[in-house]
Amino acid sequence: MSNSIKHFINQFDLQTRLFNNVTEGISDNDSIKRLNANTNHVAWLTGHVASTRYMLAGATEPFPELFQNGKGLQNDAKYPPIKELTKDWNALAEKISNTLQKLPEEALSTQMPQAVPTGNTLADFIAFINHHEAYTIGQIGIARRFFGKQ
Numbered sequence: 001m002s003n004s005i006k007h008f009i010n011q012f013d014l015q016t017r018l019f020n021n022v023t024e025g026i027s028d029n030d031s032i033k034r035l036n037a038n039t040n041h042v043a044w045l046t047g048h049v050a051s052t053r054y055m056l057a058g059a060t061e062p063f064p065e066l067f068q069n070g071k072g073l074q075n076d077a078k079y080p081p082i083k084e085l086t087k088d089w090n091a092l093a094e095k096i097s098n099t100l101q102k103l104p105e106e107a108l109s110t111q112m113p114q115a116v117p118t119g120n121t122l123a124d125f126i127a128f129i130n131h132h133e134a135y136t137i138g139q140i141g142i143a144r145r146f147f148g149k150q
Contacts, residue, residue, distance in 0.1 A: 002105035002108075004108055005100060005101070005103055005105065008100060008123075008126050008127070008130065009100050011130045011134075012096065012097060012100065012133075013093075013097060015130065015133040015134060015137060016089070016093040016097075018134075018141075019049065019086075019089060019133070019137050019140075020086075020089065022137055022141045022144050023042075023046055023082055023085075023140060025149060026042055026082055026140075026143075026144065026149070027082075028043075028081045028082060030042065030143075031043040031081075031082050032079055033143075033147075035143060035146055039139075040139070041073070041079075041143075042082070042140055042143045042144075043079035043080070043082065043085065044066075044073045044079060045136050045139050045140050045143075046082060046085045047063060047067045047079065047080070048067055048070075048136060049132075049133055049136040049137065050067075050086065050088070050089060050092075051063070051067035051070075052132065052133070053088075053089065053093070053096065054088070054092065056092075056096050057092045057095045057096050057099075059088070059092060059095075062084075062088075063080060063085075065077075100126075107122055108122050108123035108126075109121050109122070109123065110122045112124070112125050
């Protein structure tokens with residue numbers, strides 16, 4: 001395995017662990033509270049980042065009406081309990097990590113059909129996804145502190 005791929009996997013594995021940490025112990029009641037009218041709630045943040053993992057793993061999104069294709073927060077929607085939103089996280093993580101471990105170094109320079117803000121290669125896409133996850137997990141962490149949790 002190349003160093004580049006190893007670094008991507010390390011970031012990915014870290015975010016897998018951090019996601020489990022920040023979502024643990026958040027009640028369903030707290031998960032739908034917003035810090036203010038301009039923020040997303042934890043249920044949406046959790047489902048949104050999990051939705052990305054479903055896409056990466058080639059798995060079926062269980063809540064497409066809420067999250068598929070980057071759908072934003074819907075004020076009038078009923079969001080599933082946190083346990084439902086997180087239930088496949090570790091299985092998806094294992095599948096994606098196994099795929100990354102088998103990825104040859106030269107695949108990282110493959111051009112993607114659609115560019116992301118970091119560029120248009122597979123390496124750029126993976127870097128963007130890692131950033132996206134870290135950013136979203138950070139928002140959940142802030143909400144967690146707001147709810148009085150460690």
